[in-house]
Structures are given as structure tokens and as C-alpha cells.
Amino acid sequence: MSIPEPTPLHLICGFLGAGKTTLLRRILAQQPADESLAVLVNEFGKLGIDGELLSGFSSQVRELRAGCICCELRVDFLRTLAEVLTNFQPQRVVVETTGVADPRDLITAVQEVGREHPLALASVVTVVDAEMFPVRRMFGPFYLNQIKAGDLVLLNKTDLIEPEAVEPAFAALSQINPGARLLPVVHCAVERELILDPQGRGLRPAGQEAVPDLSQIASLAGPDHRPGEDGFVSFFFESESPLRRQCLDEFLAGLPWEMFRVKGFVRTEAGPLALNYTYRRPSWEPTAFSGPSRLACVGWRLEPAEFLGRLAACRG
16 A cells, blocks of 8 residues: 655744734635645634634635644644544645744644654744844744744845845844745745745655754743743733724824734724734724624733723724
């Protein structure tokens, strides 16, 4: 009996708001009509925001919520990935991790599933926010681990920094991960084939270690990452009533730097909008979303009640 070809798995990682979902949407937009693709998306929280943003594509999308893939949901990730491989038999699997995920446990989990199913880690793509990269030390070891694990590292949002700042950022990224292919991008504009095979090698040869050598990474920034212990908090706001756009703009303008991310859908007096807030930069886009307002917020050492109260005051 012939041994089946392993299903390639591609891992997309990067900190909160770096552009992972944007990159995933580009992969899906360039998907060949005859390709069977499965997507697993992790949410640091309970609302399925990214699943909604990925709707409209032909691929099977499965969400894991309420925690970090490599920590609280590692067992659920193992089970979900095995179910997807068994029930859907995709030709390719893409996993988007939460922004506070350390890739080490996740890559090990992929190996575990690979012992029972024909599966191979084909590429790890790390998206780095160029504007936030200079303050990387404040985010802890998992941030550096994400960069170290990448076969391809995309320095995204280079339009938001001075041109002369790109070269020093590349030098620092090369020091963290000398073996990665580095690319400066805006809105994660990169060809799909480069994402799927950044080193031009196809799948790793049989018997080759699939997990990057991460043994030296943790010493760069301290102890292992665990979301709760690091002070990351996630909380959620939902409202059946429309929200006033001007009030929301004032809310966003007054957020502290510790609020890394606000993402979701808002019903306003002018119609439904998708909100994508990252590090004091809000972005609004029209959307066909028809449900209640739903916002997922992720920050560091924040008290949710204060922000939920200010959002509630925007009703009406």
C-alpha cells in the first residue's frame, strides 16, 4: 500500500494587529478553484470576529476561541486539526494563531497530529508590525519566538514608518532570525506562492526535523509565555442598539497605549461598519454584517469595566 502524501500545513503568526487576518484573506483570495483548503483561526477571546471577516470564501473555516492555541486550547487544537484532516481531507491547511501565541507549543502539537495523520509543517510566516517593532522588548519572549520561528518574516505597515527606519528594522530582524527570508510590505501585499513556499524548498524532506530550533530563544527575554500571567486581558462588548459614531471616535481617541486591539462590527446611525483599531490607529470600513454590535478588545493590565462602561454610553 502506497504511503499518502502529507498534507502541508502553513502557520501564520504575529503580534496583535500585525496583519495576520489581512494576510490570510490574501491567501484565500488567490486560492485556486480546484484546491481544497481548510483554515483554523484562533481567537484570544469568546467572540468570533475573525471568522466573520473570513466569510465569503469557499474554504472551510474553523474557529478556536477563549484563549491562546498553544496554551489553554492546545488540546482543543489537536482535536480540531485531527477532525478537519479526517472529515474534510483538505489538500492544504492554514492556521492563524492568536497574537499572543508562542509558536513553540503549537509546532510541537502539529508534530503530534502528524504521528497519526499524514501532515507536514510546510511554512511558518510571521507578520511584524513595523511601527511597533522598535518597542518589541516590552512584549516578552513570545514576541521574539514568533519572529525566530518564521521561514518568511513580513515587515508589514512600512508605509507608517520613515523610509530610513526600514533598514535598521531589517538588521534587527536578521539578528533575531538569520535564516528567515525578510520582506517589507504594505497591507501584507505578497504573492500566495511565496507564503506557501518561502524558501523555495517545498515540503521538508522526510526525516528532517519539522520544528525550528527554538532552544535558545527563551533566554532572549525571560520566562515562558502564558497569557494570563503576562497580564494580557480580553473582554467583549455587545449591543443590540445602534452606537453613535462620534462617541465611538472619542472613545478610541482616548484609549491608553495598553489597549492593543479593538476589533469587530458596529451598528451605527449611518449603517454597519467594521472596526479595526491597532495602537491608536482606528480603521473603519463599510460591511454587510447584519447582527448586533460586537467588539473584542485585547490589552495589557486593564480594568474591563471602565471601557465597557464608556462603550455602553455610546448607545442611542
